[in-house]
Amino acid sequence: MPAAPSAATAGSSFIARAFGVTALLAAAGSLLGLLRDLLLARYFGAGEDTDAFLVSWTVPETASPLLIEDAMAFLMVPAFSLALAARQHDRTGHPQHVPTADPVRALVAATLPPLCLALAALSAATAAFAPSLVEALAPGLPHPGPAVRCTRITALTVLSFGVTGYLSAALRAHHHFTAPAAVCVVQNAGILGVLTTCHQWLGVTAAAVGVAVGSALTTALLLPPFLRRLRSTPRTPAARRATRLPVISPLALLPVVGFSLTRQAQVFIERYLGSELPPGTISHLNYASKVAQLAMTASLLICTVTFPLVARAIADGDLRAARDRVEKDLGLVGAVVLCGTAFLLACAPAVVRILFQRGAFGPQDSAATAAVMRVYSVGLLFQSLTGALIRPYFSTRPAVRIADAAEPPGAARPWLDWYPVAAMLLGLAVTFAVGAAAAPHAGALGIAAANAAGITVTASLLLYGLRQRGIALRLRTVLGGQARLAAAAAAAAAAGTAAASLAGPRPLTAVLLGGTAVTAVFTATAAALGAPELRTPLRALGCALRPTAEGDRRHGR
Structure with a gap:
């Protein structure tokens, strides 16, 4: 099994290929997720039955990002990266006649069995306390029985998603992205299969059963490639093992879990405030x-x-390479999400009509959903920045370390471990305060605005805190780049709105016209303002086309 490349040595072609595979499968999973929501809207509309399932959906909606993309990734990707770095050190730093324990095998043996036991206990507890959980999440539900029943079924996802997240982190650390990227595809395929075949028989409970089935399929997907990589690791006799074994640091583990839980609490606040508003708000x-x-x-x-x-x-101690990579990531993240934000601001009504307005989902539901979507989109940049900043933050002091390895640079102040939790809690306080004040007057729009306000506070604090953690981002460069992209997004949104209005009552035409205008104006404006995220690809495209044009002129074509 080859060693994973570092940030300094990984080429752009590797990143492009990995991103292409991940993006393609993620897009397929997102399309299936949209189809899932379309079927929910078609079969059950936006009433009490759908609200009941969506309250139970809080369990997998929390478990999936927490255990697959957030906490488990924050914990185990740095842990497996350290194990791979230790393996490389053992290969180059020990004489051939002194074999050492493979750090990857040792890491799996030390962490996977207790993790499975803890997840199984948590899943059982979630099912047992489902009535109390539903009461806490949505105290305003007039008939909580269906929500309790669905919650007990979806509680199974805690175990399966946790194991899936562990396997996914291990595979990504080894730079295998295909199977982890297909998780969402398999999950939604399982939901759709059960929903389409059983909705008349089980009602909205079919959606909960589908969620449980889909989560089990994700674990089944990742287990074979994980076992293949584990089997390819040479075994070492136990009697001759060295001491480079994994050590779990609880003090570093708790902040990761705390941050991930508090980040998901935004959904809890929305459901809590929305349950007091008219049916259909959630x-x-x-x-x-x-x-x-x-x-x-x-x-x-x-x-x-x-x-x-x-x-x-970071595991290799190359903080400059880590900083450069993070700065590039922030620029690329901002470019993608702000272009998408401009599209939503311009085309939200048409998008909702195309996707949802059929069956029990009527024009009033479309108008309300589109209005909320536009308000949500204002906070998308800060949602993305939060997700991008927290990954390197937790890598500087991983919760799982190699026993005799020195801590990475930038980990000298352990109290900073809790900084992201404090930043998220402050953001949640803003979300709740703004939502509680605005919801009685603005309804769902007030809740969406509160979400945007709270995550903006969190992202701003994390941007400052990463420098304190040892990765000295050049804030003037980062903020200047985001400002250029935001200006381009504002111009694109205005152009897209004007273009979409030309379509009249035809939503598909509005999406095509608005999307084309947004893409063209955002690209041109960002490039003109000097955003490297757009100028560099355009320059590369120009260089690729220029030889063809010169060749055509030489040959008289």
């Missing part, structure tokens, strides 16, 4: 956020690919 918030967050998800695919490179650079 559904409007859900559909709007699902579509709006596609832009954020697409932007963070960049960090999914580069996170192992950053973690490996």
Whole structure:
């Protein structure tokens, strides 16, 4: 099994290939997720049944990002990166006749069994306390019974998603991205299969059963490639093992879990405040956020690919390479998410009509969802920046270390471990305060605005805190780049709105006209303002086309 490349040595072609595979499969998973939401809207509309399922959906909606993309990735990608770095050190730093324990095998043996036991206990506890959980999440539900039943079924996802997240982190650290990227595809395929075949028989409970089935399929997908990589590692006799074994640091583990839980608490606040508003409010918030967050998800695919490179650079002590990679990632993330934000601001009504307005989902639901989506989109940049900044932050002091390895540079102040949790809690306080004040007057729009305000506070604090952690970002460069991209997004949104209005009542035409205008104006404006995220690709494209044009002139074509 080859050693993973570092941030300094990984070539752009590797990153491009990995990003291409990840983006393609993520897009397929997102399309299936949209189809899932379309079927929910078609079969059950935006009423009490859908609200009941969406309350239970809070469990997998929390478990999936927490255990697959957030906490488990923050914990295990740096851990496996350290194990790979230790393996490389053992190969080059020990005489051939002194074999040492393979750090990767030792890491798996020390962490996977206790993790499975803890996840199984947590899954059982979630099912047992489902009535209390539903009451806490949505105290205003008039009939909580269906929500409790669905929550007990979706509690199974805690175990399966946790194991899936562990396997996914291990594979990504080894730079295998295909199977982890297909997780969302398999998960949504399982949901769709059960939903389409059983919705008349089980009602909205079919959606909960589909969630449980889909989560089990994700673990089954990743287990074979994980075992293949583990089997390819040479075994070493136990009697001759050295002491380079993994050590779990609880003090560094707790902040990772704390941050991930508090980040997901934004959803809890939305459901809590929305349950006091008219029926259908939670559904409007859900559909709007699902579509709006596609832009954020697409932007963070960049960090999914580069996170192992950053973690490996930090494990090797190369903080300059880590800083350069993070700055590039922030620029690329901003470019993707702000272009998507401009599109949503311009075309939200047409998008919602195309996706959802059929069956029990009527024009009033479309109008309410589109309005919420536009407000949500204002905070998308800061949602993406939060996701991009937290990955290198937790890599500087990983919760799982190699026993005799020195801590990476920048980990000298352990109290900073809790800084992201404090930043997230302050953001949640802003979210709750603004939402509680605005919801009675502005309804779902007030809740969406509160979400944007809270995450803006968190992202700003994390941007400052990463410098304190040892990765000295050049803030003037980073903020200047984001300002140029934001100006381009504002111009693109205005142009897209004007173009979409020309389509009249035809939503598909509005999306095509608005999307084309947004893409063209955003690209041109960002390049004109000097954004390297757009100028560099355009310059490369020009260089690629120029020889062809010169050759045509030489040959008289």
